[in-house]
Amino acid sequence: MTHAGDDRAAVNAAAVLRTVLDHGPVARSVISRLCGLSPAAVSRQTTGLIRRGLLRELREPPGPAASGGIGRPRIPLDLHTGAVGGAVAAGLHIGVPASTFGLVDLRGQVLARRTFPHDGGHSPARIGAELARFLAEFAGGRPLLGAGAALGGRVRPDDGVVVRHEALGWRDRPLARELSEVLGLPVRVDNHARAVAGAEILFGRPEARRSLVHLFIGNVVDAAFGIEGALHRGPNAAAGEVAHLPVPGSTVPCAACGRTGCLQATASDAAVCAEAVRRRIVPDPAIWLLVDAAAAGDPRADRLLRERARAVGRAAALLLDVFDPAVMVVTELSSVLHEGYLDEIREAAVALSHVCADPERIVGPHAGPAVLPEAAAAVLLGPLFSDPSASSGPSVPPDPSVVT
Numbered sequence: 001m002t003h004a005g006d007d008r009a010a011v012n013a014a015a016v017l018r019t020v021l022d023h024g025p026v027a028r029s030v031i032s033r034l035c036g037l038s039p040a041a042v043s044r045q046t047t048g049l050i051r052r053g054l055l056r057e058l059r060e061p062p063g064p065a066a067s068g069g070i071g072r073p074r075i076p077l078d079l080h081t082g083a084v085g086g087a088v089a090a091g092l093h094i095g096v097p098a099s100t101f102g103l104v105d106l107r108g109q110v111l112a113r114r115t116f117p118h119d120g121g122h123s124p125a126r127i128g129a130e131l132a133r134f135l136a137e138f139a140g141g142r143p144l145l146g147a148g149a150a151l152g153g154r155v156r157p158d159d160g161v162v163v164r165h166e167a168l169g170w171r172d173r174p175l176a177r178e179l180s181e182v183l184g185l186p187v188r189v190d191n192h193a194r195a196v197a198g199a200e201i202l203f204g205r206p207e208a209r210r211s212l213v214h215l216f217i218g219n220v221v222d223a224a225f226g227i228e229g230a231l232h233r234g235p236n237a238a239a240g241e242v243a244h245l246p247v248p249g250s251t252v253p254c255a256a257c258g259r260t261g262c263l264q265a266t267a268s269d270a271a272v273c274a275e276a277v278r279r280r281i282v283p284d285p286a287i288w289l290l291v292d293a294a295a296a297g298d299p300r301a302d303r304l305l306r307e308r309a310r311a312v313g314r315a316a317a318l319l320l321d322v323f324d325p326a327v328m329v330v331t332e333l334s335s336v337l338h339e340g341y342l343d344e345i346r347e348a349a350v351a352l353s354h355v356c357a358d359p360e361r362i363v364g365p366h367a368g369p370a371v372l373p374e375a376a377a378a379v380l381l382g383p384l385f386s387d388p389s390a391s392s393g394p395s396v397p398p399d400p401s402v403v404t
Contacts, residue, residue, distance in 0.1 A: 015045075095118075
């Protein structure tokens with residue numbers, strides 16, 4: 001049974017932890033002023049958060065600002081991100097050609113990452129076993145809070161079930177449970193577009209907390225929407241399914257629905273790579289080959305990526321007009337790596353939008369190339385910052401020798 005006092009304590013702990021995230025290192029008295037809690041309440045919550053390994057006191061000799069000039073020095077607090085004892089989370093992005101692993105601290109900094117090709121299939125047991133080996137190698141004995149996993153398709157985060165992922169052939173897959181059994185850690189799962197949006201709200205630009213739209217362009221195309229710091233999922237966890245959003249001007253046929261101009265059929269990695277192979281720009285349908293070819297100066301590759309960027313921008317304009325967000329985040333490989341393609345997206349979106357005349361409202365993810373492992377870890381870290389008391393606490397890294 002949950003009591004009102006328990007709820008209030010959880011809210012207070014979240015307020016303290018979030019204040020330290022935003023302003024740390026910061027003294028207890030400043031935390032009290034910033035989050036509106038009494039000094040006694042702040043003291044109670046910081047004691048508990050320190051005990052849980054989420055906060056730490058910085059005991060270096062304080063300067064004049066820390067001491068206030070008189071009395072007992074104010075010892076600042078910060079999130080515990082130290083190499084010794086600092087808690088970390090695992091981030092797992094499951095893509096179609098490969099998975100990306102990451103080790104992420106409480107500030108969203110990616111400490112280590114690795115790509116794991118799916119040459120042997122997409123078995124969660126196999127992916128989990130490889131993730132366990134990665135954690136054993138890089139966690140260095142640091143306490144693990146658990147793992148966050150992100151992937152495309154329709155995902156129910158409440159029970160960690162992948163309702164549908166067409167490209168992987170998954171339906172009603174209990175992914176969180178399967179991964180947790182392999183890792184021996186708590187696991188949370190969500191759609192990758194919502195994961196990136198959640199990371200932006202947690203660690204990114206302040207305006208993202210007011211309102212944002214995130215558009216994810218990969219082998220799977222989808223979107224996410226947030227307002228006042230909360231993500232919208234919908235009653236069926238289906239919010240953001242924009243694969244069949246019409247792209248103005250596109251005449252590409254969509255094999256899935258039979259119409260023309262759908263965003264997935266026009267601009268997904270699979271679609272643009274198939275076109276790159278058809279034009280003999282690259283030998284194999286891999287997006288990194290196309291991006292590398294453009295970076296090496298192939299004008300055909302550059303032209304195709306700019307075509308895609310303009311198509312993405314036209315679709316983005318429709319979402320801008322519907323939601324009018326404070327910021328629109330676009331995750332698309334070429335524009336994450338090279339600003340020129342983001343400029344193409346911005347130009348096409350602003351030219352078509354009726355509400356957005358400022359191209360700077362359209363941005364790439366704040367984490368840049370580390371977006372996927374950070375976003376996946378944020379699936380776990382977001383709920384932690386919302387309710388630190390709900391976390392089961394850090395664990396030791398898994399032993400890969402017991403993983404089968």
